[in-house]
Amino acid sequence: MQNLIFGPIISRRFGYSLGIDLSPNTKQCNFDCLYCELQGAKPQDSMREVIPAYEYVDSISRYLASNPKQKIDVLTFTANGEPTLYPHLLELIKTLKPSLPPHIKTLILSNGSLFWQQSVREALLEFDMVKFSLDSLNPRTFARIDRPHKSLHLESIKKGIATFATEFTQKTNGKLIGEILLLKGVNDTSAHAKELAQFLSRIPISRLDIGTLDRPPAHKATPLSIKEIETFVSYFEGLCVYIPRRASQDSNIPKRTLNKEELIQTLSMRPLTLEDMQALFCDNTLALADTLTKSHILKWEQVGNIAFLCPTNSTTKVLF
Incomplete structure (x- = not known):
């Protein structure tokens, strides 16, 4: 066995x-x-x-x-x-x-x-x-x-x-x-x-x-x-x-600050995992993403054991 x-x-x-x-x-x-x-x-x-x-x-x-x-x-x-x-x-x-x-x-x-x-x-x-x-x-x-x-x-x-x-x-x-x-x-x-x-x-x-x-x-x-x-x-x-990803690999990547429109546009182009978000964006942008999720402007979609953040009204071709 x-x-x-x-x-x-x-x-x-x-x-x-x-x-x-x-x-x-x-x-x-x-x-x-x-x-x-x-x-x-x-x-x-x-x-x-x-x-x-x-x-x-x-x-x-x-x-x-x-x-x-x-x-x-x-x-x-x-x-x-x-x-x-x-x-x-x-x-x-x-x-x-x-x-x-x-x-x-x-x-x-x-x-x-x-x-x-x-x-x-x-x-x-x-x-x-x-x-x-x-x-x-x-x-x-x-x-x-x-x-x-x-x-x-x-x-x-x-x-x-x-x-x-x-x-x-x-x-x-x-x-x-x-x-x-x-x-x-x-x-x-x-x-x-x-x-x-x-x-x-x-x-x-x-x-x-x-x-x-x-x-x-x-x-x-x-x-x-x-x-x-x-x-x-x-x-x-x-x-x-x-x-x-491994944390050490991302330690030297500059983290970005996005406003609401920029964040929605970025996620419309490519949904991101929480791991991606933490590696790419500063704390203010992460907090903004949380706020937009609670307001149902953004949503988490689960695929296997991985969740992706994308706009609620996303028109991407991805099927969840």
Whole structure:
């Protein structure tokens, strides 16, 4: 059981998470990303080692029954690799989900590479939250950073993500979350930002996480600074963008003072987290934001474990 599930761990982005590892014994992935924290391995287009769905259902059910007081916000389906390669994903989620307490949500962390497959989309529609990664829309950069299996093509991946985003928001109340991981000198230019922003602003995602290396990677790669990430993020107007921060990284950033109109305009362009607000603005502006929230001019919107502040009458394309 301990090989199949892990945690719970506290996730800043999703709360108390109990992990479900769909490839617990070896890396099985159709990417071999430069930034992967797992040991490098040749990409594969299917799982060679597959654990039956009933073993997961039994392990999860026994864990929940044995730990009734354990705080769990979300069951996070992941893998030492790509979880949508797991061939019994639909069977697993459809069997398991009806037995879960209503407060426990289901989440899958995917690289988005197989969303063009109808069988994968059918399984993903059963999840409460789906997170996918999309590091570049430039074919050469995509090949360089994600190092995909030869059967994968960027245009198919792009169309698959767009198709699933529409299906997911039309057929469910789920949250679709995108993620971009930036590497210095690889996918961090303004051209990359503009191309990704243009595509992602046209599909209904609830949140976009943009970050950089935080753990030692399997391959040689260099992270960006918070300032460099902020510059990249400036192109993503109208989207709820979450940037993982550490207090020490923000200590030298000058904090701004905004009046009411400036604050509303800023939040109309891009909703901000409390972490963002505290890093960017002085105490007077934070107090103003609190006042405007109490007056219902601004509002907090929750996506996963992250809340974003935006105008109450916001016309952004983000779906909450």
